[in-house]
Structure formats: C-alpha cells, structure tokens
Amino acid sequence: MEIEEALKNRRSVRRYRQKAVSMETLKEIGEICRYAPTGGNRQDWELVLVNDQDIVGDVFSTLAWLPTVGAPPEGKRPTAYLVVISDDKSNGVADCAAITTYALLAAYARGLGSCWFGSIRRTELSKLLEVPETYSIEFVISLGYPDEEFRVENGDGKVRVEDGVTNVPKRRVSDIIHVNSFGNRG
Numbered sequence: 127m128e129i130e131e132a133l134k135n136r137r138s139v140r141r142y143r144q145k146a147v148s149m150e151t152l153k154e155i156g157e158i159c160r161y162a163p164t165g166g167n168r169q170d171w172e173l174v175l176v177n178d179q180d181i182v183g184d185v186f187s188t189l190a191w192l193p194t195v196g197a198p199p200e201g202k203r204p205t206a207y208l209v210v211i212s213d214d215k216s217n218g219v220a221d222c223a224a225i226t227t228y229a230l231l232a233a234y235a236r237g238l239g240s241c242w243f244g245s246i247r248r249t250e251l252s253k254l255l256e257v258p259e260t261y262s263i264e265f266v267i268s269l270g271y272p273d274e275e276f277r278v279e280n281g282d283g284k285v286r287v288e289d290g291v292t293n294v295p296k297r298r299v300s301d302i303i304h305v306n307s308f309g310n311r312g
C-alpha cells in the first residue's frame with residue numbers, strides 16, 4: 127500500500143461492523159509499533175491488546191466520543207482496543223502519540239477502522255485492565271471493521287455528520303505553511 131494513500135485516507139472511524147478482530151491482527155499492529163520513534167530511543171511504552179468482548183464492552187464506557195459525531199449505538203461499537211501506556215514521566219505523551227500514529231496506519235493497512243482517544247476515564251480504565259500505578263494510560267485506540275462513510279472538505283470547521291456521511295474539514299495548505307519565515311505564506 128502506498129504510504130501517502132494511507133496518510134490521506136485514514137479517518138477516525140466511530141461506527142463499526144460487528145466482525146471480530148483477531149488477537150493475531152492486534153499483535154501484528156503491536157509489532158509495527160516497535161519501529162516508531164521515541165525520545166532517546168527509550169521505548170518506555172507498552173500496549174494492552176483487548177478483544178475479549180466482556181472487557182471490550184467495559185472499555186467502551188470509559189471513553190468520550192466526539193460530540194458532533196456521538197457515541198456509536200449498540201451494534202456499531204468497536205470490537206477491539208489498543209491501550210497505549212507508558213512509564214516514562216518526561217516523554218511519555220509524545221512517544222505514545224508516535225506509537226498511536228503507527229498503530230492507526232497499521233490498522234488502516236489491514237482494512238480496520240480506528241479512532242484515537244485522549245478523553246478517557248483513566249482511573250477506571252487502569253483498574254479495569256489492572257495497569258500498575260507506575261504506568262500512565264496515555265491513549266486508547268478503538269478498532270473494528272469500518273461501517274462509516276467520509277468526505278474530506280477544505281476548512282477548519284467541526285466534524286459533522288450529514289446524510290449519513292461524516293464530513294471532516296481539513297485546513298488548506300496555504301493556511302498552515304510558512305516558507306522560510308513566518309511572514310511568508312508562499
């Protein structure tokens with residue numbers, strides 16, 4: 127798969143078909159994450175792979191879903207999760223962001239939809255997954271086979287659902303790029 131195709135077309139999927147994601151697939155994604163950059167190559171991150179359906183149901187209730195799209199109803203919920211944890215107190219968030227990006231792309235390459243979660247009831251989730259206190263839960267990634275259509279448009283507005291299609295505005299390149307100095311928009 128062309129990497130640029132994945133970079134452009136991966137979207138945050140919040141509606142899923144109810145098809146199981148195998149532990150083998152979750153492990154493959156974890157294996158790809160090994161190659162992500164980390165500060166000083168410290169690699170102080172780990173993953174909790176979740177596809178046990180009882181636990182999957184419990185993880186769901188610890189997450190906050192983007193209000194303009196909303197939480198998926200029963201029958202459209204994620205069928206697996208990756209929970210990105212770290213015991214590095216300085217670089218943890220940045221490292222785990224890199225890991226999460228790798229995981230989203232590795233999932234996309236396998237036909238899976240994913241969504242990155244930063245809004246998490248962390249204490250509850252730590253207890254549920256028995257994560258030791260020395261680790262922080264940085265991010266959760268929901269996973270499943272996608273059941274959502276997307277349209278990308280130019281702009282900086284909110285993500286919104288129209289006629290069953292999730293519209294995702296992205297800022298124009300001319301609004302984000304400075305050429306050699308901040309004052310030169312190119």
Ligand SMILES: Cc1cc2nc3c(=O)[nH]c(=O)nc-3n(C[C@H](O)[C@H](O)[C@H](O)COP(=O)(O)O)c2cc1C
Nearest residue numbers: 136137138190191192241242243244245246285294
């Ligand atoms: C750091 C970070 C935290 C996020 N947290 C949440 C979240 O808690 N809930 C959610 O529904 N989406 C979350 N998202 C997904 C964003 O809403 C999504 O990336 C954004 O709307 C752009 O859509 P796209 O990923 O399809 O390009 C998060 C994304 C990032 C990078």
